[in-house]
């Protein structure tokens with residue numbers, strides 16, 4: 001066929017197709033609509049897979065065309081699928097998330113150190129920032145880059161060692177209040193202080209069944225109120241404040257956001273519509289912001305008065321926000337270095353969110369570990385009971401070696417935040433400490449990631465890795481921390497070779513506060529009380545809801561709980 005004939009033939013075919021489309025507009029629209037998912041699937045799977053620079057990295061097959069491997073991740077206990085995939089594919093592998101989007105899981109310490117060193121190039125995902133900003137505003141947890149550097153510089157000294165030492169009386173006071181409250185339960189006629197009924201074999205004379213989550217949560221809320229902004233929540237005392245109620249409503253809103261909020265987090269277009277999260281957060285946040293604004297206003301007035309009298313005495317506000325406001329009003333700062341009032345207000349709620357449930361969760365998992373390991377508990381008890389008085393200073397508490405090891409081990413084996421997601425904002429080549437086997441059968445010692453790559457840092461798996469802590473890594477053994485042969489490999493974490501508080505320029509600013517608070521609480525509890533496991537030996541499932549929560553198998557309807565038995569120690 002000649003070229004001219006061919007062209008005429010094509011034009012006729014096109015004309016015919018247009019004529020059919022005009023004659024059947026609905027059918028045409030339907031066919032086009034059916035084509036969109038087909039084109040999408042071709043892009044999401046063969047095309048994206050073919051063009052992926054790290055396609056040689058192995059990983060599990062997606063179990064669902066749209067949800068990728070999310071089904072396993074959401075339905076199984078925290079990090080269990082990742083543990084399985086690590087066993088099969090090694091410390092670095094890839095899996096799929098929503099709409100088949102690939103995500104790299106980096107369990108290799110050198111690769112994690114690379115991400116930590118380039119913190120500002122591996123940012124929080126836009127979904128995380130969207131949800132966090134709704135609740136917190138633009139605070140240290142949500143901002144990136146230069147804005148983060150500026151905020152961290154002003155906030156840093158408030159969390160330094162001298163500042164935390166000056167709060168020791170708060171930690172001890174609340175530790176003892178917690179112990180007194182637990183001891184008072186032993187005097188009660190009731191025998192169950194947990195959400196589900198007590199099994200017959202758990203009724204042990206001289207003991208009470210207690211849900212650890214509740215009491216640890218009350219203590220940590222009280223501590224963050226006083227240490228954070230000199231505000232008395234009175235949670236242990238059973239008081240209710242507007243701020244505590246609004247704060248609980250805020251946390252509740254975040255824990256069940258609804259489908260529209262999830263869509264809004266994933267697809268920015270949906271953010272123009274109100275959703276369950278924006279609605280629930282709106283009311284609670286205006287209340288937390290109102291109280292936070294009052295607190296900040298008060299602190300500013302106090303600091304302004306201080307600056308006039310040039311008072312540098314120890315009577316000045318020692319809480320975190322007083323220190324932040326003081327640093328922010330330093331006459332030597334340039335205007336562009338200061339935090340705005342909105343930014344200071346955002347830190348108040350951030351300290352509550354970041355500092356309350358995290359520490360409560362760490363203690364919630366530590367107490368049953370001590371109940372299950374009576375030899376460890378006895379050693380700890382002997383140490384804290386041998387201390388000559390009830391009110392150790394910060395340095396005295398820090399000098400108790402076994403207490404230190406117990407806290408270290410608890411934070412290793414049950415990190416409250418079990419993992420974190422980052423997104424590469426630049427192309428990078430990530431180095432690996434241990435080469436991995438590629439799909440082509442060859443070893444890979446680095447991974448090329450393009451900008452936009454999702455990365456998961458599996459904190460829980462790294463903290464429990466046998467390659468780092470030896471063959472007994474899954475056991476609760478505080479003595480490993482005095483062993484000169486451990487750890488076997490270095491991790492870039494800010495505390496104790498662990499990733500619990502992350503690493504790099506965005507590590508947890510509050511970790512010293514947590515350590516001091518946990519030590520004081522454990523000292524007070526175990527000086528007076530004994531903790532025992534439930535004789536019915538219930539099984540727990542770990543569920544990640546930002547922090548790792550315990551669910552008792554068979555009692556899921558009772559909500560998250562961690563029941564143990566407590567008993568008074570003989571004098």
Ligand code: HEM
Pocket residue numbers: 140141152224228350351352354355356358359362415416417420500501502505506507508509510511513514
């Ligand atoms: C056991 C207790 C705690 C754990 C496990 C913990 C864990 C973490 C982790 C993993 C991060 C990094 C989050 C990310 O970038 O994705 C972080 C950041 C942060 N934490 Fe903590 N945290 C704890 C206690 C506290 C306390 C007591 C406070 C303050 C009162 C606090 C305040 C913060 C803040 C403000 C950040 C953001 C730091 C930044 O981006 O520069 N945390 N924490």
